[in-house]
Amino acid sequence: MEIKASAVRIEPWSEGDFGLLRAANAPELMEHLGGPETEEQLVKRHARYVELSSDRTGRGRMYRIVLEESGESVGSVGFWERTWQGEEVYETGWGVLLGFQGRGIATSGTRAVVEAARAEHKHRYLHAFPPPDNLPSNAVCRKVGFELVGECDFEYPPGHVAVSNDWRLDLCRAERSS
Template sequence: MGDVEIEPWSEDDLELLRQLNQPSVRAYTGGTETDDQVVVRQGRYLRGPVRGAGQMFAVVLQPERVKVGSVGYWPRVWHDQPVYEMGWAVLPEFQGRGIATAAVRAVVDAARARGDRRWAHAYPSVDNPPSNAVCRKAGFELVGPTDFEYPPGQLMRSNDWRLDLKAPADG
């Protein structure tokens, strides 16, 4: 595996978002979306920083400069506290190589640099061992299982993982 970098989401990343919209990638996040829904998601990803609603990034594998996934953070209120929620997706042919963990660590650094929230949370399905492993390897602590609404209108059983953004970064 080469180095993993993140770069701000751009207009050029719509095709990557379409590639990530496949059953094996979206199995634990409500299933695939219509192309219209993907285009709406692309708009949200692009407007996030403008509206102060977090930041999405493309995951780029170096030195080839191949875009292999997405990662990001966005504000939410969790148990009456302002936090960042984090999420990620990696194309199937690049999974299992530590890419998601490296990308999550990089996005934690980006959220930490903002300095405006104490906690980052991730809510992978309890049935999604790879994403739960990413949380553990990226330094999150398991708070426990919870009912989490995603997609909107649907409850899923998730693990609540959190990371203290005010604690010194490891390494």
Template structure:
């Protein structure tokens, strides 16, 4: 980490994790294309986006972030971590979206490493999981690059009512791997 600004979040190299705010609904709309949601069940309605935005602004456990340049002048995408029950245990789950014009630059890997540290600092749960579809090469590469361990495949529901075959990637936050 390059340092911490309590108002702006933690830095990671040339990017910054900025806590999700009221004005960030535009980013959900921007990532709601067929291309960006192909592995997530497709685009959402405006009502679904608004409800998701409210969930993000009201998270009581976990965090959602806008991923920006270190100086805050560019927004690259979003990332977060939140509680979920997985295989009868409470774990953190993470997920991310990088805007198309910034993909392929390693930003998602750096953001995933930074969010690992945020989840570790939260201290409440031992494991952080990611569940990209088995055929989503880019997101699986992010998990690998961010130091997650592949545990195997699993059927995973996202969004509600839409089942996909996913890889179950995990980081042990107590051990750092």
């Protein structure tokens, strides 16, 4: 059963979200991201997320995905600046806790973050870089309206280069229904 877009909301990442980040650090959820991070790495990531979410310069934002009905935080989604192939763009990424996957939550959260990135009126393109074998994340890209540009070498985590799909969404184009 897919949860409708109205069933989730995104809220800016805050100091109180470290437990969510720790829960999302499970091996099953970090499989396509180089594996679980150490406690020190999590602390640094959390600080980056908090800083990014408090920054109003248009560099991006991190959010927690919250179920409307219960108010429970079940994942994260965000966008941030990067230089890709000589162009300034936004990159996006998301994650949903294992017990909440398969219900459309990542798709709904990503749609919401697309609108947040679009509202910045700063960069034309939003990219996502899931590995080809991460079928659920590639499906999110398709459902949200990203265009598959092709495969590319992508470095993440730092020092680890792997083949990824380069999905691109034109933030200047009106939202199309899917």
